[in-house]
Amino acid sequence: MISKRVGDVPPSGIRRFFDLASKEPDIVTLGVGEPDFDTPYAVRDAGLQAIELNRTHYTGNAGLPELRGRISEKLKRENRIDAPVEDVMITSGSSEGLDIALRAVLDEGDEVMMPDPAYVAYEPLTQLAGGKPVMVPTSEKNQFRVRVSDMKDRLTERTKAILFCSPNNPTGAVLTREDLEDIADFAVKNDLVVISDEIYEKLIYEGEHVSIASLPGMAERTITLNGFSKAYAATGWRVGYAVASGKLMEAMYKIHQYCMLCAPSISQYAMLKALDEKDGVRQMVKVYDARRKLLVKGLNEIPGITCHMPKGAFYAFPNITGTKLSSEDFAEKLIKEAKVAVVPGSLFGPSGEGYVRCSYSVSTGEITAALARMGRIFS
Amino acid sequence: MHKHQLPEQEEIVFYQNTSNIAMDEKLLLEILQKDARITDGNLAKMLGASESEIRQKIEELKSKGVIKAFRTYVDWEKAGEEFITAYIDVKVTPEARTGFSELGEIIAANDKVDEVVVASGEYDLMVKIKAKDIKDVSNFVTEVLAPKKEVTGTYTHFVLKKFKENRVVLSDGAKDKKLVISA
Numbered sequence: 001m002i003s004k005r006v007g008d009v010p011p012s013g014i015r016r017f018f019d020l021a022s023k024e025p026d027i028v029t030l031g032v033g034e035p036d037f038d039t040p041y042a043v044r045d046a047g048l049q050a051i052e053l054n055r056t057h058y059t060g061n062a063g064l065p066e067l068r069g070r071i072s073e074k075l076k077r078e079n080r081i082d083a084p085v086e087d088v089m090i091t092s093g094s095s096e097g098l099d100i101a102l103r104a105v106l107d108e109g110d111e112v113m114m115p116d117p118a119y120v121a122y123e124p125l126t127q128l129a130g131g132k133p134v135m136v137p138t139s140e141k142n143q144f145r146v147r148v149s150d151m152k153d154r155l156t157e158r159t160k161a162i163l164f165c166s167p168n169n170p171t172g173a174v175l176t177r178e179d180l181e182d183i184a185d186f187a188v189k190n191d192l193v194v195i196s197d198e199i200y201e202k203l204i205y206e207g208e209h210v211s212i213a214s215l216p217g218m219a220e221r222t223i224t225l226n227g228f229s230k231a232y233a234a235t236g237w238r239v240g241y242a243v244a245s246g247k248l249m250e251a252m253y254k255i256h257q258y259c260m261l262c263a264p265s266i267s268q269y270a271m272l273k274a275l276d277e278k279d280g281v282r283q284m285v286k287v288y289d290a291r292r293k294l295l296v297k298g299l300n301e302i303p304g305i306t307c308h309m310p311k312g313a314f315y316a317f318p319n320i321t322g323t324k325l326s327s328e329d330f331a332e333k334l335i336k337e338a339k340v341a342v343v344p345g346s347l348f349g350p351s352g353e354g355y356v357r358c359s360y361s362v363s364t365g366e367i368t369a370a371l372a373r374m375g376r377i378f379s
Numbered sequence: 380m381h382k383h384q385l386p387e388q389e390e391i392v393f394y395q396n397t398s399n400i401a402m403d404e405k406l407l408l409e410i411l412q413k414d415a416r417i418t419d420g421n422l423a424k425m426l427g428a429s430e431s432e433i434r435q436k437i438e439e440l441k442s443k444g445v446i447k448a449f450r451t452y453v454d455w456e457k458a459g460e461e462f463i464t465a466y467i468d469v470k471v472t473p474e475a476r477t478g479f480s481e482l483g484e485i486i487a488a489n490d491k492v493d494e495v496v497v498a499s500g501e502y503d504l505m506v507k508i509k510a511k512d513i514k515d516v517s518n519f520v521t522e523v524l525a526p527k528k529e530v531t532g533t534y535t536h537f538v539l540k541k542f543k544e545n546r547v548v549l550s551d552g553a554k555d556k557k558l559v560i561s562a
């Protein structure tokens with residue numbers, strides 16, 4: 001009854017750990033992949049107002065013109081991407097953008113290079129679009145930054161696209177301008193499409209965010225994906241946006257208009273207010289940064305665990321090989337014995353083995369409690 | 380050869396104020412406001428300072444009166460104690476307006492009183508009290524407030540239900556149920 005394509009996609013590995021953790025009543029979780037802050041009040045209020053004013057119908061397929069306009073200005077100002085309103089499409093979360101971007105560019109058997117480890121959806125969504133994921137290993141000694149030299153070894157005539165996220169989930173790796181210039185050169189030379197997932201762009205504590213679409217020759221071959229979920233603590237509103245030009249945008253639009261019609265209207269009206277929340281975002285980043293240091297320094301005090309200082313996102317990615325446990329065994333032991341939930345690094349790709357993802361998108365009290373519990377298990 | 384005599388340089392002594400400790404004071408206060416029991420060691424990790432700098436900074440903020448107190452916020456109802464909270468608006472006679480702060484301080488000194496503020500509007504002082512029962516509140520109004528010569532009237536509001544107090548959300552229903560683990 002089920003298509004081979006879907007059948008071939010393995011079930012989510014996260015599910016098992018979710019079930020394990022949900023069984024424990026007194027769990028302290030570092031397993032969350034979303035901000036613990038509240039969506040800014042002004043945004044929530046605008047959402048309520050949108051409902052009261054009956055703004056509850058379809059918007060244009062590509063989204064509210066005002067919102068697209070504001071995003072176009074933002075791209076120019078903050079990302080140095082020159083994208084007219086027509087090149088901006090509002091999606092139902094950047095997740096939808098990712099799905100339609102892959103479907104827009106892939107033919108059966110086309111290969112997509114992606115860093116390993118990376119966000120759990122990259123591999124299955126590539127497969128569902130008929131493509132073949134090609135994992136490009138990254139490692140701690142290079143701060144988990146994906147390198148073009150590793151891509152070169154994996155280039156075939158079927159290579160169609162490069163997909164990456166900076167800052168990265170789960171490693172927190174931030175690509176430098178030089179890294180991105182190398183990737184851009186490689187993409188231009190080999191005529192590849194670049195899908196740049198920039199959902200964590202605001203959450204950078206060291207270094208700067210560079211949008212690859214701003215580099216020479218890249219705008220026409222880049223699909224930039226972004227959204228409001230991480231920067232404005234708005235995961236449940238489901239609003240993202242995709243930026244591309246010409247045929248790439250036309251192709252994505254074609255899929256989006258049939259599968260999604262439009263992103264939620266109420267949420268789109270609310271997000272018009274989000275872009276004004278600059279101070280709120282700055283303050284949130286300061287708090288994340290302090291928690292990042294607390295968690296990483298605390299992890300380094302636990303025997304058997306070492307942790308590099310990630311530069312972005314809200315994840316620490318400690319090396320747990322000193323405990324002689326696999327990522328999954330470590331995570332399971334932690335849930336059962338320490339009542340602390342983390343996510344095994346191996347679920348994000350084979351190079352994540354030996355690591356676990358610990359989110360610091362939780363309160364300082366939860367971070368210290370989790371560290372104390374972990375310390376008791378591994379002392 | 381003519382030699383310019385440079386004026387003798389005055390030694391400039393910068394008074395080494397403790398506030399020269401380099402750290403994000405606002406962030407420190409925000410962290411402490413959410414979690415007063417966080418250790419100096421953890422604060423040091425978060426703010427990139429040494430533990431002694433953190434201690435010094437907190438002492439400085441205390442002596443400046445920026446940090447008023449470290450207290451535990453107790454839900455006495457859950458602890459099995461019965462309490463009644465009331466807000467009392469107090470009207471103070473216009474002749475005695477100079478005595479505002481004196482009266483405020485006298486009321487504030489009472490053990491039952493949680494808060495006293497001067498506010499604009501029809502009434503002058505707003506007093507929040509925590510009492511054993513209605514009789515206890517009534518005694519406070521008739522025996523503590525009413526006899527004061529400046530007090531010309533009171534208006535008492537009994538609290539029926541609390542949703543948020545001292546920045547703590549009290550109703551369980553308001554908690555967002557986030558996923559324990561998400562991608």
